[in-house]
Each structure stands twice: as C-alpha cells, then as structure tokens.
Amino acid sequence: MLRYLLRQIGTMIPTFFLVMLISFFLIHLAPGDPVSRYSGNFVLTADARQALLEKYGLDQPVPVQFVRYLATLAQGDLGKSMLSGREVTDMIGERLPATLMLTISSSILAFLGGNLLAVITARRRKLDLGASLVSYVLYSMPTFWLGIILIIVFATKLNWFPTSGYVNSREQYTGLRYALDVLDHLALPCLTLVLVELPGYYRVARASIGDVRQEDFITTLRASGLSQGKIFRRYALKNALLPSVTLFGLSLGYALSGAALVEIVFAWPGVGRLTLDSVLKRDYPVLMGIYLVIAVSVMVAILLTDIVYAFIDPRIRYQ
Amino acid sequence: MDVQKLDTLSHPRSVRGRLLRPFQSPALKRFMRSGYGPVGLVMLIILIVLATLAPMLAPRDPFSIDGPRLTAPNADYVMGTDNLGRDIFSDVLNGARVSLLIGVIAAGISAVLGIIVGSISGYYGGWIDILLSRMTEVFLITPSFFLIIVVVATLGSNILYIMIVIGLTTWATNARLMRVSALALRQRTFVQAALVLGEPRYRILIRHVIPNGLAPVIANSTLLVANAILIEAGLSFLGLGDPNTTSWGQMVYVGQSYVRNAPWISIFPGIAIVITVMSFYLIGDGISAMLNPRRQLLDE
Amino acid sequence: MSDALLEIEHLNIVYGGSQRQVTAVNDASLAIRRGEVVGLVGESGSGKSTLANSILGILPRTTAITGSMRFNGTELVGLSEAEINKQVRWREISIVFQKALAALSPVHRIDEHMIDILRAHDPSLSNAQIRDRMAKLMTLVRLPPETVRSYPHQLSGGMLQRIMIAMSLLFDPPFVILDEATTALDVLTQRQILNEIRRLQREFNLTVLMISHDIAAVAENANRIVVMYASQIVEDGPADAVINAPSHPYTKALLSALPRLDAPAGGRIKSIPGSLPDLSRPLNQCVFAPRCSAAIDVCWKAVPEVRASAPGHTGKCVLVNEAQPQ
Numbered sequence: 001m002l003r004y005l006l007r008q009i010g011t012m013i014p015t016f017f018l019v020m021l022i023s024f025f026l027i028h029l030a031p032g033d034p035v036s037r038y039s040g041n042f043v044l045t046a047d048a049r050q051a052l053l054e055k056y057g058l059d060q061p062v063p064v065q066f067v068r069y070l071a072t073l074a075q076g077d078l079g080k081s082m083l084s085g086r087e088v089t090d091m092i093g094e095r096l097p098a099t100l101m102l103t104i105s106s107s108i109l110a111f112l113g114g115n116l117l118a119v120i121t122a123r124r125r126k127l128d129l130g131a132s133l134v135s136y137v138l139y140s141m142p143t144f145w146l147g148i149i150l151i152i153v154f155a156t157k158l159n160w161f162p163t164s165g166y167v168n169s170r171e172q173y174t175g176l177r178y179a180l181d182v183l184d185h186l187a188l189p190c191l192t193l194v195l196v197e198l199p200g201y202y203r204v205a206r207a208s209i210g211d212v213r214q215e216d217f218i219t220t221l222r223a224s225g226l227s228q229g230k231i232f233r234r235y236a237l238k239n240a241l242l243p244s245v246t247l248f249g250l251s252l253g254y255a256l257s258g259a260a261l262v263e264i265v266f267a268w269p270g271v272g273r274l275t276l277d278s279v280l281k282r283d284y285p286v287l288m289g290i291y292l293v294i295a296v297s298v299m300v301a302i303l304l305t306d307i308v309y310a311f312i313d314p315r316i317r318y319q
Numbered sequence: 320m321d322v323q324k325l326d327t328l329s330h331p332r333s334v335r336g337r338l339l340r341p342f343q344s345p346a347l348k349r350f351m352r353s354g355y356g357p358v359g360l361v362m363l364i365i366l367i368v369l370a371t372l373a374p375m376l377a378p379r380d381p382f383s384i385d386g387p388r389l390t391a392p393n394a395d396y397v398m399g400t401d402n403l404g405r406d407i408f409s410d411v412l413n414g415a416r417v418s419l420l421i422g423v424i425a426a427g428i429s430a431v432l433g434i435i436v437g438s439i440s441g442y443y444g445g446w447i448d449i450l451l452s453r454m455t456e457v458f459l460i461t462p463s464f465f466l467i468i469v470v471v472a473t474l475g476s477n478i479l480y481i482m483i484v485i486g487l488t489t490w491a492t493n494a495r496l497m498r499v500s501a502l503a504l505r506q507r508t509f510v511q512a513a514l515v516l517g518e519p520r521y522r523i524l525i526r527h528v529i530p531n532g533l534a535p536v537i538a539n540s541t542l543l544v545a546n547a548i549l550i551e552a553g554l555s556f557l558g559l560g561d562p563n564t565t566s567w568g569q570m571v572y573v574g575q576s577y578v579r580n581a582p583w584i585s586i587f588p589g590i591a592i593v594i595t596v597m598s599f600y601l602i603g604d605g606i607s608a609m610l611n612p613r614r615q616l617l618d619e
Numbered sequence: 620m621s622d623a624l625l626e627i628e629h630l631n632i633v634y635g636g637s638q639r640q641v642t643a644v645n646d647a648s649l650a651i652r653r654g655e656v657v658g659l660v661g662e663s664g665s666g667k668s669t670l671a672n673s674i675l676g677i678l679p680r681t682t683a684i685t686g687s688m689r690f691n692g693t694e695l696v697g698l699s700e701a702e703i704n705k706q707v708r709w710r711e712i713s714i715v716f717q718k719a720l721a722a723l724s725p726v727h728r729i730d731e732h733m734i735d736i737l738r739a740h741d742p743s744l745s746n747a748q749i750r751d752r753m754a755k756l757m758t759l760v761r762l763p764p765e766t767v768r769s770y771p772h773q774l775s776g777g778m779l780q781r782i783m784i785a786m787s788l789l790f791d792p793p794f795v796i797l798d799e800a801t802t803a804l805d806v807l808t809q810r811q812i813l814n815e816i817r818r819l820q821r822e823f824n825l826t827v828l829m830i831s832h833d834i835a836a837v838a839e840n841a842n843r844i845v846v847m848y849a850s851q852i853v854e855d856g857p858a859d860a861v862i863n864a865p866s867h868p869y870t871k872a873l874l875s876a877l878p879r880l881d882a883p884a885g886g887r888i889k890s891i892p893g894s895l896p897d898l899s900r901p902l903n904q905c906v907f908a909p910r911c912s913a914a915i916d917v918c919w920k921a922v923p924e925v926r927a928s929a930p931g932h933t934g935k936c937v938l939v940n941e942a943q944p945q
Contacts, residue, residue, distance in 0.1 A: 018457045136355070140545070140597035142552045145571050145589035152582045216721035223675045224736045224786070225708035228700070234735060235724045257462035261553050265575075275465065276557060279472040287469065298460045313726055314770040 008306055012299050019295045024066050024288065069288065078292065079285035088289035092271065096256075096293075098166060099263065099270030102186065103255035106193035111248045113194065114201025119237070122209045132206075135199035147192045147265035154188060161188045164267035189266040193259060197251065204247050208240040215239070242313060249305025253298035256290075349609045356605015362598035370415035392583055399583040407570070407584060411591050414567045418548050418595055421482050421566075425547035428486025430540040433493020434529060437536075440494065441501025442528050443520070452498070458491035467550060471559045478561040481554060485547045493536050493543075500532025534610050541603035545596040552592050567592045623650040624794060624826050625674070628687045630696075632669055635681030641899050643669040645850040645906075647686075648925075653793070656820060656827045658837030658858065660873075661847035664895070667830050670847070671796050674828075675714055676703040690794070710740055713787035717799035719779035723771040729782055730767035736789055756785040760815065777808035784816065794826045802831065813840055834873055838862050846870050849895050849906040856932030866926075866934030868911045905936070913938060 053059045078088035121128040155163040162185050221231045260272030278286040350356045392399040399407050440451035470484045504510055513523050554560055555568025567588035574584030632644035643666045651657050661667045672678050688695040716722040737749055754764040760781040787795050801809040820827055831837050844861040846854040854867040865871045896906055908918040917937055926939040
C-alpha cells in the first residue's frame with residue numbers, strides 16, 4: 001500500500017516540472033509584456049521602462065527567468081504581484097477559503113444527489129427516462145448562463161436570495177449571524193454548480209449500477225437465496241460506487257479552477273475572479289502562483305482518490 | 320451475443336469496407352435504437368439547416384440597430400430586442416453558424432492531434448511512448464479552461480485563435496483513447512502479419528492501426544464539439560470572444576447587465592447553446608451505444 | 620420414475636425481448652433420481668445452462684417458462700422469488716458456476732458472502748455457529764479455515780473453485796448443479812476438483828447435475844448422460860450406453876469429433892459440418908437435420924418423437940430402433 005502510494009508520487013514529480021515549464025513558457029513567450037500593459041496609455045521613457053524590466057528580472061532571457069522562479073519557489077515563495085506588490089501567497093491565500101467553500105460543498109452535494117438519484121431510478125424505468133432527460137438538459141447548460149437564470153428567478157423575481165457577493169456589506173454581522181449571511185450568499189452559486197455537476201455523477205453511477213447488475217456474482221448471490229434488496233444494498237452498491245468515487249476525487253482537483261465562471265457571475269470573491277483579473281492585467285507572478293496551486297491540487301486530488309479507492313477496492317490495496 | 324462476439328473476432332475490413340459497412344450493419348441499428356442518438360441527429364440537422372439559411376430566415380439584419388431598445392418579446396420581435404435595438408431572434412439565428420463552426424473545427428484539431436500522438440505512442444512504445452504519455456498527462460491534469468483564457472487573453476481574441484487554442488488544450492483525452500486502441504491493435508494477428516510481410520511500420524500505423532482504432536476517438540470528439548461550444552461561450556462571457564463576430568456567449572454577456580429589466584437578452588441565446596450542446600451529447604451517447612453492444616443490451 | 624428427485628416435463632423456455640424471441644429450451648423432459656450423477660452435455664448455445672438456471676429460477680425476468688419442474692413433489696415453475704428463496708435455493712438445490720473469480724464480489728471477503736447466505740436462510744444462527752460451519756466446510760474441501768478471510772483475487776483458480784463447492788454445501792442440499800464447474804481450470808486442477816466432487820458426492824449421497832461441453836470429462840464421472848442440441852434434449856441414457864452405442868446421430872458425431880488415443884496416426888479429427896437452425900422461428904423438422912449425414916425425407920417434415928432404443932436409453936430421432944417391449 002505504502003509502496004503503491006510512493007510509486008504514484010514518484011511518477012508525479014516529473015509531470016509536475018513539465019507542467020511548470022510549459023505554463024511558464026506559454027505565459028512568457030506571449031506577445032505583450034506587463035510593463036507596457038501596466039503603463040497603459042502613458043508612454044514610458046526608455047530608461048524608466050528599462051528600470052521596471054530590470055526590477056522584475058524581465059530583461060533576462062526566459063530560461064534564466066524560469067530558473068530564478070524555481071529557486072524562489074523552492075523557498076516557498078511565490079513572488080510578488082507586479083501590480084500591487086503584495087505577496088502572491090497572501091493574495092491566493094485570502095481567496096482560497098471562499099473558493100473551497102463553494103466548490104467542496106457543491107461537489108459533495110452533487111455527488112450525494114447524483115448517486116441517490118441513480119439508486120432511486122435504477123429500478124424504475126419511467127422515472128429513469130425522466131431523470132435522463134433532465135440530466136441531458138442540465139449537462140448541456142453553460143454554468144454562467146444557469147447562474148444568470150437562477151439570479152433572475154430566485155433573486156430578482158422571488159427575492160429569496162441575494163444576487164451576488166459574499167456577505168451583506170451594509171451590515172456588520174458577527175458570529176452565527178455572519179455565518180448565516182455567508183450561507184445565504186452561498187446558496188445560489190452553490191446550487192448552480194450542483195445542478196451542473198449532478199448529471200455527471202448521475203450518469204456515471206447509473207451506468208455503473210447497470211454494469212454491476214450484469215456481473216456473475218449477482219447471479220451467484222441470487223441463486224444462493226439472498227433477497228434482491230440485500231444484494232443491491234450490500235453488494236451491487238459497493239461495487240458500483242468505484243467509478244463515482246473516482247469522478248468525485250478528480251472533480252475536487254478542479255475545485256480551484258472549475259468554478260471561475262460561477263464566481264464571476266455571482267461576484268464571489270474567490271480564486272476564479274483573481275485569475276481573470278491577473279490574466280487581463282498580465283500579472284505573471286500571480287498567474288504562475290495560481291497555476292502552481294491548481295496543478296498541485298489536481299495532483300493531490302488524484303493521490304487522495306487513489307488512497308480512497310484502495311480502501312474500497314482490495315484488488316488495489318493488496319497489489 | 321455470439322454473433323457480436325464473432326463480429327469483434329473477425330478480421331477487420333479495409334478502410335473502404337469499413338466506411339461502407341455501417342449502412343447495413345447492426346452498429347447503425349444500435350445507434351438508431353439507442354433512442355437518444357437519432358433524437359440528437361435530428362436536432363443537429365435542423366440546427367445546421369437553420370445556420371445555413373440564417374441570412375434568409377432572419378427577419379432583420381442582425382447588425383441593424385434601428386429597432387426599439389430593450390423591447391420584451393412580442394409578435395414583431397419574437398425574442399425581443401437588446402440594448403442597442405438589435406433583433407435577438409436574428410442574432411440567435413446568425414450565432415448558430417459561429418458556434419457550430421467553432422465546435423466542429425476545435426474538436427477536429429483536437430481529434431487529429433490526439434490521433435497522431437496517441438497512435439504513435441501506443442504503436443511504437445518504448446521511450447517514445449514514455450515521452451508522449453508524460454506530455455499527455457501534463458495536458459490531462461492542466462485545467463484547459465485556465466490555459467485557454469491565459470492564451471486567448473495574451474494572443475488576442477480572434478475566432479481562429481480561439482478554435483486552435485481549444486483544440487490544442489483538449490487533445491489529451493483523445494490521445495489517451497487512441498493510445499489504448501493502438502496498444503490493443505499492436506497485438507492483433509493482422510497487424511503482426513502485416514509486419515511479418517514486410518510492410519513498413521509507418522504504413523501499418525496509417526493503414527491498419529489508425530482506421531481500426533478510431534472509433535472511441537470519434538465518440539469522444541462528438542462530446543468535445545459540445546465542450547468546445549461551451550468553452551467558447553464561456554470565453555465570450557468573460558469578454559474574451561472575437562469582437563468581430565456575434566456569438567451566443569457574447570449575447571449572454573451583454574444581457575447580464577440587463578438581467579433585471581430585460582432578462583430575455585440572456586435567456587434566448589442561452590437556450591440556443593443548451594439545444595446545440597445537447598444535440599452533440601445525444602449523438603455522442605448514440606455512438607457510444609453503437610460501439611458498446613453490452614451497454615445497449617442493458618437499456619432494452 | 621416415481622422415485623425421481625427432480626422431474627422435468629415438457630419444459631419450454633423462451634427468452635423474451637420485444638424484437639426477437641429465442642427458444643432456448645424446447646419441450647425438454649428429464650427425470651433425475653436421488654443419488655444419481657447426471658451429465659448434461661451440449662455445445663455452447665444448446666440450452667444446457669438455461670435449463671440449469673431455470674431450476675433455480677435465476678433467468679432474466681423477461682423469460683417465459685412453461686411446462687413442469689417438480690422437485691421432491693414441489694412444482695417449481697411459477698414460484699415467486701420469495702418462495703424460491705425460502706423453499707429451493709441453497710437449502711435444497713445449489714449451484715457452482717464456471718468462473719469462480721467472477722462469481723464472487725471482488726470487494727467482499729469470502730466469509731462475508733458465506734455469512735450473508737447463512738443468515739439469509741437462518742437468521743437465528745449465532746456467530747460461533749457460523750464460524751464452526753465455515754471451518755467445517757473448509758476442512759471438507761481441504762483448505763485452511765482462515766482462507767475465508769481472503770478476497771477472491773488473492774486465491775488461485777483451484778482454491779476458488781473449492782470455495783465455490785464449499786459454498787454450495789453450506790446447507791447440505793441434496794441436489795447440486797455444477798455448471799461447467801471445472802472448465803476454466805487447468806487439466807491437473809480439473810482432475811483434483813473432479814475427484815473432490817466425486818468424494819463429496821459419495822460421502823453425502825448427493826444428487827448431481829453436471830453440465831459440460833466436454834463429453835469425455837462427463838463420461839468418467841456421470842452415471843447417466845443427457846445430450847442437448849439446439850434447445851432440445853436429443854439423447855438420454857446410461858453413460859456407458861451413450862458412449863458405446865449412441866442412439867442419436869448428433870451424439871455419434873460428437874463422439875467421433877473426440878481425439879482418440881487408438882485412432883490411426885495422422886488421421887484428422889472430424890468436425891461436424893453445417894450450422895445451427897434459427898431458434899427464433901418455430902420448428903417443424905428435426906433440429907439436427909441440416910447437419911445430419913443420415914437425414915431422410917421425414918426428418919424435414921416433423922419434429923421426431925422420443926424413442927427408446929433400450930430400457931432407459933432414449934433418442935429423439937426417427938432412426939432409433941425402438942426396443943421391443945419385453
């Protein structure tokens with residue numbers, strides 16, 4: 001088990017460096033540098049321009065910049081923003097909780113909902129047909145558009161939830177009131193993500209339940225006199241769960257980047273919003289920092305999925 | 320069951336035979352019987368007709384701004400008008416072409432790249448495989464939407480760039496599917512036989528491995544068309560769409576500012592996106608049913 | 620034939636489906652006496668497994684079964700799922716499948732399966748009783764008792780088949796069906812398992828229905844051989860008689876397709892030319908006629924009747940010379 005995990009980690013290290021390399025070059029080789037962006041319409045004197053380039057090391061060849069970047073990275077330093085001068089670690093750090101709260105809560109709800117729906121509809125043909133149809137429609141929706149529709153219905157028409165934001169800025173809530181206020185703001189963006197992600201879980205779970213029911217061991221258990229209900233609950237379900245768990249784990253990997261559009265629609269102060277701002281302003285250090293955090297979180301998610309998988313599936317545990 | 324088993328064991332036909340075969344094959348029957356497959360196909364055909372005939376069907380010039388502003392849907396303006404007085408129905412009709420084009424071309428680029436990388440990786444094996452697999456892995460774990468916004472924001476919002484970038488960042492799944500096919504085909508007798516008969520490796524790759532291992536990539540590419548359309552919509556919504564074309568995503572983006580008093584500006588183009596994306600998902604599932612007889616049995 | 624433990628009469632099994640209905644078992648009659656070992660032989664698709672599965676009621680729900688199957692006097696056709704669970708499955712009749720690895724849940728330990736089966740039939744069993752029962756069965760199939768703590772993938776094919784046999788004996792049923800139980804094993808393991816089965820059969824006076832496509836393996840172990848071809852039982856008789864004096868042309872062809880040690884060197888193994896009839900259409904000819912070298916006009920005109928060539932040895936062929944009643 002431990003050896004299995006170590007091997008997994010081992011294969012990830014070179015991948016990680018490749019990720020960093022590709023993204024670094026991709027961002028740096030693109031036309032348009034931050035200095036000219038930053039200055040906007042002002043025409044900088046050649047000296048001032050040079051001074052700025054030197055200050056951020058942009059006058060060096062790109063490979064040198066990459067090595068320097070790795071060196072600072074090794075010290076746990078993601079560098080400073082070119083625009084605000086703030087530590088990138090701080091900027092991402094203060095955005096992380098909002099994003100994680102949104103994506104993790106929606107992933108869990110979508111996972112539970114999708115699997116529950118699959119179990120309920122697994123043996124009822126008509127319901128199954130209806131659920132499939134709805135899942136196709138939801139699956140095809142652009143998240144940002146669904147978000148807008150939910151705002152139109154639940155915020156502007158019904159007035160049940162606030163349209164956007166993280167907290168009600170006009171009030172100074174503390175303690176429980178504050179938490180409830182955040183939950184109130186979380187409801188719509190979370191619902192948007194749940195609705196978009198749920199069909200994926202539903203489809204995977206449904207297909208998997210269908211596959212498992214065709215397995216020979218189901219016939220064995222049926223022949224041996226176990227009731228259908230018991231076979232389903234004790235045996236089919238546990239076997240059918242494996243693909244859903246994988247999907248859940250992988251989706252957590254995209255927790256940081258996947259909600260970007262929803263964050264923007266609902267003005268949710270998360271990493272997605274920060275990403276867009278940094279892209280538009282070419283704030284390299286921030287972009288690289290976000291990218292690093294995303295890549296690491298994807299890898300950690302894959303690793304965690306492997307661990308959970310090993311707990312459920314003895315075939316992997318005893319390899 | 321046994322008939323299908325025979326089918327997979329039999330010697331694959333030539334490329335031409337393969338192309339001709341679907342018309343009388345059980346595979347096509349499986350597609351037609353899958354339920355969702357034909358529904359998606361009908362939806363797509365209607366969409367293609369609408370997209371081609373859009374200039375004729377649209378009641379007004381989509382760029383004319385002489386209509387009344389922010390009019391709610393009525394008999395004259397079926398889907399209402401936007402903030403500049405443009406007819407939304409005409410805009411939506413014209414947007415179909417952009418969305419379909421972006422989806423198909425981006426998925427095409429992605430398929431070609433995936434097929435090349437995957438088949439070489441799986442068929443040649445060895446260090447080439449290790450290298451290409453690592454590369455594929457990098458693209459698999461990189462959230463493509465992140466890369467796409469970075470690239471589009473830096474290179475500029477040109478429709479051509481957008482298609483290429485979507486293709487360049489989504490090929491990894493295709494490559495993985497193709498690699499698995501190629502790995503399996505490498506062991507098959509007819510491929511080994513061709514090698515023994517002295518056919519050069521690159522010819523075997525092109526004539527036997529790729530045509531016979533293509534099916535999963537085709538199924539996946541249909542889904543990728545849908546994804547590409549969604550990605551483009553997302554980009555446009557962020558204001559990173561091509562300013563010279565009107566796409567559905569841009570219309571939703573414009574409408575967001577008028578959610579309170581003119582929600583129809585966002586609603587209708589969004590519905591168009593849903594229908595288009597759904598048609599491709601339905602077709603993709605139909606193709607999967609076609610390729611996977613066992614799953615089909617389940618649904619009966 | 621009143622001492623029959625299982626008596627099947629005019630059994631028809633039709634696989635449903637809106638588009639195509641396939642007759643898997645066609646007018647089958649068969650009686651198995653207590654303590655008998657009956658070999659059911661036929662090629663894949665002949666309907667032998669369908670017949671066996673129908674006894675335990677584990678065919679898909681869309682399957683239509685008509686005719687009669689009496690076990691120990693109880694009619695099995697038409698029993699509800701709950702009644703079959705209570706009266707038949709595992710207490711009276713158990714089954715051992717071909718692929719043991721697939722026949723067990725990969726994410727559950729062997730003992731989890733066994734405990735659930737035991738509890739399903741007797742909720743009053745104590746943990747100690749269950750442990751004793753499992754340990755006793757493991758000794759019976761000559762495996763260490765702690766084997767039950769393993770997951771299926773940790774065991775070899777031979778061990779798994781022993782486990783499956785032990786599982787089939789959880790409630791000491793009088794009747795055990797072996798559905799290609801040794802087919803997937805290598806020759807040596809196959810022999811060991813067959814010896815094991817023979818020993819257990821004698822020890823518990825089990826009645827066994829042994830299904831196989833391998834007539835040679837069955838010949839060694841069964842008292843009686845029943846041959847199925849394309850959904851029909853074409854021959855039924857004592858093992859020796861069926862092997863040495865087959866009454867149906869299909870059995871003859873099947874036996875001549877076997878490689879023999881005493882065959883002249885360089886001789887070719889015969890295969891049977893022709894193909895199976897379409898089982899989705901009603902038959903009004905002999906099923907074997909298209910492939911039969913001895914077929915005559917009448918074979919194409921009606922389904923032949925079952926005729927006895929000797930007492931207890933029947934064939935479904937017009938060419939069988941009926942034994943004179945004595």
